[in-house]
Amino acid sequence: MNGRKSFGPKKGGRAGAGAQGKDGQRRPMFRRRKVCKFCADKIDDINYKDSKLLLPFVPERAKILPRRISGTCALHQRKLRVALMRARQLALVPYTAE
Amino acid sequence: MTRKYELVYVVSPEASDDQVTDLHNQVEAIVQRFSGSSIEKTDNWGRRRLAYEIGRHKEGTYVLEVINGTGELMKEIDRRIKVTDLIIRHLVVRVDEAQGVIERTKAARSATSQRRRVARGLPADRQPGEGQRGDADDDRDDRFDMGMDRDRDRDRGVDR
Numbered sequence: 025m026n027g028r029k030s031f032g033p034k035k036g037g038r039a040g041a042g043a044q045g046k047d048g049q050r051r052p053m054f055r056r057r058k059v060c061k062f063c064a065d066k067i068d069d070i071n072y073k074d075s076k077l078l079l080p081f082v083p084e085r086a087k088i089l090p091r092r093i094s095g096t097c098a099l100h101q102r103k104l105r106v107a108l109m110r111a112r113q114l115a116l117v118p119y120t121a122e
Numbered sequence: 123m124t125r126k127y128e129l130v131y132v133v134s135p136e137a138s139d140d141q142v143t144d145l146h147n148q149v150e151a152i153v154q155r156f157s158g159s160s161i162e163k164t165d166n167w168g169r170r171r172l173a174y175e176i177g178r179h180k181e182g183t184y185v186l187e188v189i190n191g192t193g194e195l196m197k198e199i200d201r202r203i204k205v206t207d208l209i210i211r212h213l214v215v216r217v218d219e220a221q222g223v224i225e226r227t228k229a230a231r232s233a234t235s236q237r238r239r240v241a242r243g244l245p246a247d248r249q250p251g252e253g254q255r256g257d258a259d260d261d262r263d264d265r266f267d268m269g270m271d272r273d274r275d276r277d278r279g280v281d282r
Binding site for chain 2: 066068069072073112116117122
């Protein structure tokens, strides 16, 4: 949970761990729980034709966004992957960034 | 064994509208040659930008055909498309099984929700005007939130 301290309190590097720890105690590191978009919105059909749905899962470098970042559940990530690969074939979604 | 397939093909942007219709007619002709098969739906998505260059093309006309037919038919269509220079990309996907799965999940979900609602003493179907609290104001897309919002909220003094 402490992997992303850079998003924590905006203290300069000089402030040191002590200040950050104190701040952390007052406001414990809280990150909103990620939910699978497809479960939450009850999207059953992850369709390769629906590039509007797929494109948020294709970041700048055009790699498929990993589950640990998007929060997608395993079932839907599998379906998403298939859909993205089909969409790539039809040039609806890029393989790589130019 | 009749199955349902989707065929999407991307026609070169140099092709005229007539040529696109002609390609559709060619596909239709092959479908009609095989007995028991039919075109369920045709959809021309029009000219779209390609996500990457194919050859030297940056755009293409997308056409979707939903075809009921056998694997043999699709094989023949696939072969014909491969030798057609005007079509720069195509994809054939079998969809009947996936559609069945989707319908079953939908049915299962509505059955569960009805059962639960009845168990709570509510009418089985959702009434108009009934909704979950916070449904409307949580439409912001925060899937990729990694704490930036929290920082911003704190700076603004928003209490969550």
